Amino acid sequence: MDVKTCSKCKVTKPLTARHWQRDSCNATGWHSQCKTCRREYDRRRDAVRGTRLSRRLAKAADTANARARAAGVPGTLSGLILSGKLTEQNGRCYWCHCRLGSFHVDHKKPLGTAFFCGDNSPDNVCIACPDCNASKAGQPLASWLSRLAERGIRHELQPADMPVQAKLPLPEFNRLKRLTKFLALGLLG
Numbered sequence: 001m002d003v004k005t006c007s008k009c010k011v012t013k014p015l016t017a018r019h020w021q022r023d024s025c026n027a028t029g030w031h032s033q034c035k036t037c038r039r040e041y042d043r044r045r046d047a048v049r050g051t052r053l054s055r056r057l058a059k060a061a062d063t064a065n066a067r068a069r070a071a072g073v074p075g076t077l078s079g080l081i082l083s084g085k086l087t088e089q090n091g092r093c094y095w096c097h098c099r100l101g102s103f104h105v106d107h108k109k110p111l112g113t114a115f116f117c118g119d120n121s122p123d124n125v126c127i128a129c130p131d132c133n134a135s136k137a138g139q140p141l142a143s144w145l146s147r148l149a150e151r152g153i154r155h156e157l158q159p160a161d162m163p164v165q166a167k168l169p170l171p172e173f174n175r176l177k178r179l180t181k182f183l184a185l186g187l188l189g
């Protein structure tokens with residue numbers, strides 16, 4: 001029986017599919033490392049990728065939270081919430097469904113603008129590709145989606161895409177309150 005020595009652990013094992021993985025890129029037709037070493041390599045690589053991803057997600061949550069605070073709107077995100085979104089979306093962009101490499105936290109209704117009243121709650125957040133995030137910015141959702149459809153990308157509009165928000169964001173509310181007070185004084189005076 002043919003045998004082969006692993007380039008990593010240096011153990012010689014029978015050259016069968018039980019111990020070795022086929023590798024068409026390798027001249028011998030087999031991987032240079034035994035299956036045990038390959039599995040260990042994959043496990044470590046996944047662990048490193050996992051930590052890197054959770055760090056990126058935590059950072060993205062921090063950024064979104066800071067933007068929300070600056071805009072005076074409620075809602076707090078965490079890396080865990082964003083990681084759940086990513087799983088829900090099968091690692092794909094919420095809008096165009098492309099497989100995500102780099103990603104952006106997208107507020108379905110833009111954050112805190114008087115017209116859209118978007119908050120920073122998990123319901124108002126999805127994970128989008130950089131292209132979608134940039135091209136959607138500042139545009140009404142319906143017209144942007146129709147432009148997406150023109151490029152052959154279909155996103156069925158969901159009720160969750162337009163979360164209902166009863167309350168006005170705080171700055172808008174305060175401005176309105178000042179305005180009504182001012183008008184009332186004007187009328188009385």
Ligand SMILES: [Zn+2]
Pocket residue numbers: 006007008009010011033034035036037038
């Ligand atoms: Zn080995």
Ligand SMILES: [Zn+2]
Pocket residue numbers: 093094095096097098128129130131132133
């Ligand atoms: Zn996209």
